[in-house]
Amino acid sequence: MKNYLVSVMTAVCAAASPAAADTVFDSGKLLATGGVSQIEGAGGAGLSTWSVITGYGSRNGVGANAHYSYLDLPDFTFETVGFAAGLFDRVELSYARQYFDTGETGVVLGLGEGFEFGQDVFGAKVRLFGDAVYDQDRWYPQVAAGIQYKDAEQEAVLAAVGADDDSGVDYYLSATKLYLRHSLLLSGTVRATQANQFGLLGFDEDYSAQFDGSAVMLLSRRWAVGADYRTKPDNLAFADEEDAAAAYLVFFPNKGVSLTLAGVDLGEVANQGGQAGVYFSLQVGF
Amino acid sequence: MTALAALLLAAGAAQAADATLYEDLGGADAVERIAHGAIDRSVADPRIGHTFENSNVDRVKRLLTEQICDLTGGPCEYSGQTMEASHKGLALDTADFNALVENLQDAMDEEGVGFRTQNRLLAILAPMHRDVVTE
DSSP states (O other): OOHHHHHHHHHHHHHTTTTOOTTSSOOSOTTTTOOOEEEOOOOOSSBBSSOSSSOOOTTEEEEEEEEEEEESSSOEEEEEEEEEEETTTTTEEEEHHHHEEOHHHHHHSSOTTOOOEEEEEEEEEEEOOTTTOOOOTTTTEEEEEEEEEESSHHHHHHHHTOOOEEEEEEEEEEEEEGGGGEEEEEEEEEEEEEEEGGGGOOOOEEEEEEEEEEEEOSSSEEEEEEEEEEEOOOOOHHHHHOOOOEEEEEEEEEEEEEEEEEEEEEOTTBBOOOOOEEEEEEEEEO | OOHHHHHHHHHHHHHSSSSHHHHHTTTHHHHHHHHHHHHHHHTOOTTGGGGTTTTTTHHHHHHHHHHHHHHHTTTTOOOOOOOHHHHSSOOHHHHHHHHHHHHHHHHHHHHTOOOHHHHHHHHHGGGGGHOOOOO
């Protein structure tokens, strides 16, 4: 599966080359204004969903990208591969596959060495109103509504740890605004979710309202520095679940590539404390 | 959230302490070079050069200089048409608009204008997207 997705990334790379202004693949947005790929595959930053539509397609164009992210934690590794398309700066469709490898910790948890949790995340987002970039004379942000359908693996283990279900749907409302006068971007999202640890540990039968947000300072046309914060529910009795935070540096050498380097703190995960580590993400597209 | 508020306050304080944007861009000569540089680059730009075919390029340069001066607190009064009227019939799309933005950024880079100062000018110009882009 991983190899298959990497070849999809390569294909997206190749497709990006002939992108020109006189086709529907217009790469018409300004550099960096599509954000990067967040952990569930939507347009945003590392942990946070933004209301911007991913990719560089303008309101007359289509953009698409693929990404690979790797988070190295003390007791686990977390990888995500996915792709997404932005249609006419209105609709975003995304898919991400997450792998949460317990490595040697799998033995401690009684699951066996290298036991892997995983899930598919299918996302859709629609921009409702506002323009995060051009509406510099208006107070209101760009607002979008989205859903993420999550289908987790390891049903038996999820049931054993107390999850009610192995799939669930997140609903979110995002507001993002670029304060160009201050070279600052702010974004906030309210999310209704049933997910335990993003869904990797299954889903509760009840929804709770959670928040994620970003503050990003633009350093130049190609560099940005920022931070995310994301609250999470704490549904499972066997282990505490904590909020997540990240601080990152993003490099946009051109519209075809972005690189994110971050420090990410997920707090306690499956009774393993202090799960903070280095995160790397590569996005290619147009 | 406290960090966010502090960031915003710091940004606001920096703004209030600034001289006019016109002065920060470098004054009359610099604004003229920036406006001329943006238009020269755009006329030579394969993406949007054709949109200047029926324009008096010298007049466009003079009006853009005047407009930037006016909007940034300089001693000028823009004497041209509204943005909607002056771009009517050109069928410009967002990619065209952004091509000009990139050329303006390059012209400001050449003039040695800092990134944050550049963004203060772009923040004033960005809403023109609404009137300039019709496609």
